[in-house]
Amino acid sequence: MKSLFRFSALFAALGVSAACATVSQAQVAQLDPSDASDTITLMRKVQCSTVDDAPAVYWWHGKAYSRKQGEKDVHLFDVEGMNIRACSTISDESAGEGFHLVSREILLYKDKTTGEVLKTWDNPWTGQTVNVMHVANDPVNFKMFETGRDGKPATWSGEIGGGSWWMRNTFPLWYPNPLGGDYQPEIGGTYHATEMFNFFGRTEDLLDPATTTAKITVGWSRVSDWLPWMEMNGREGVMYMHTAGRKLGSYDELSDTMKSEIAAHYPEYASPPPSGDPRSNMTSWGYYKGVREGEIDLPAR
Numbered sequence: 001m002k003s004l005f006r007f008s009a010l011f012a013a014l015g016v017s018a019a020c021a022t023v024s025q026a027q028v029a030q031l032d033p034s035d036a037s038d039t040i041t042l043m044r045k046v047q048c049s050t051v052d053d054a055p056a057v058y059w060w061h062g063k064a065y066s067r068k069q070g071e072k073d074v075h076l077f078d079v080e081g082m083n084i085r086a087c088s089t090i091s092d093e094s095a096g097e098g099f100h101l102v103s104r105e106i107l108l109y110k111d112k113t114t115g116e117v118l119k120t121w122d123n124p125w126t127g128q129t130v131n132v133m134h135v136a137n138d139p140v141n142f143k144m145f146e147t148g149r150d151g152k153p154a155t156w157s158g159e160i161g162g163g164s165w166w167m168r169n170t171f172p173l174w175y176p177n178p179l180g181g182d183y184q185p186e187i188g189g190t191y192h193a194t195e196m197f198n199f200f201g202r203t204e205d206l207l208d209p210a211t212t213t214a215k216i217t218v219g220w221s222r223v224s225d226w227l228p229w230m231e232m233n234g235r236e237g238v239m240y241m242h243t244a245g246r247k248l249g250s251y252d253e254l255s256d257t258m259k260s261e262i263a264a265h266y267p268e269y270a271s272p273p274p275s276g277d278p279r280s281n282m283t284s285w286g287y288y289k290g291v292r293e294g295e296i297d298l299p300a301r
Contacts, residue, residue: 030207033156036146037097042156043144044099045206045214046167046199048087053275056213058083059254060220060245063112068237077118078110079241081220082258083140084251086272090143098145102273106266107135107284108258117261119301123230133229133291133298136266137282139273160203169197178289179228191285193224216247228288265299 031038041050048056061080065073085103092098109118109132118132146154158167173193180189198219206214223240226232248254251270254262262269273279282290290296 036153049213062243081107095145104138171195
């Protein structure tokens with residue numbers, strides 16, 4: 001900024017006031033993270049796009065491990081995931097303007113040596129070979145407004161510094177397990193997990209009102225109970241997944257593995273759900289239950 005002022009002083013005859021006006025306009029033009037309306041725009045740029053119904057795709061991959069008392073952690077298998085989504089503008093009489101994000105997502109479990117999508121998995125604790133059930137959650141939707149559920153204006157939860165921004169989201173999950181019975185408070189079985197997200201990007205990209213979406217890298221980790229298809233039969237321990245990825249420029253940038261899986265088994269995942277999708281969200285445990293009870297057809301492999 002000092003160098004700009006020196007330059008303006010040297011060439012005052014050419015219009016100091018015009019130069020200052022240009023700087024002022026550039027500053028005013030930036031989106032304001034402390035403003036509720038701009039916060040909605042920022043979140044849309046992170047999550048999807050400011051253009052209604054424009055598809056956006058997140059992709060990530062990493063590893064899954066066990067954690068049991070008295071044992072070394074075991075690398076169980078690799079994971080690869082995608083989420084395809086879109087946003088649409090909505091409004092509420094009391095909550096103000098906002099957006100509705102609709103999405104669906106896949107998480108594949110892959111052989112830790114070959115990288116092939118698993119059909120079966122050898123359980124090292126039970127000695128059994130079990131069938132693998134990959135995640136296919138449809139839908140995974142949410143809404144956000146200028147006024148939050150607490151009645152306060154929406155605020156940007158990220159941090160900005162050094163030309164970059166970052167945002168952390170931690171979701172401790174504790175709710176009745178879809179696979180449990182009616183007496184979970186008495187004998188246990190409540191679903192217990194934590195999802196952890198980290199988003200990163202360039203500040204000028206995020207705050208520029210002329211851009212419709214932000215270029216983003218993402219980290220996703222989850223700590224949870226054993227997956228139902230592992231058939232651990234109540235054994236002590238948990239598993240955790242550690243992954244990283246990015247928002248893609250288009251669906252075509254997905255890995256060949258993921259695109260092949262979608263073409264063969266999940267063709268509807270090539271596009272997001274329809275705008276305004278009213279369905280209840282699906283979870284991986286709910287998906288498992290739906291398959292076991294015959295409500296959801298599992299893709300043939």
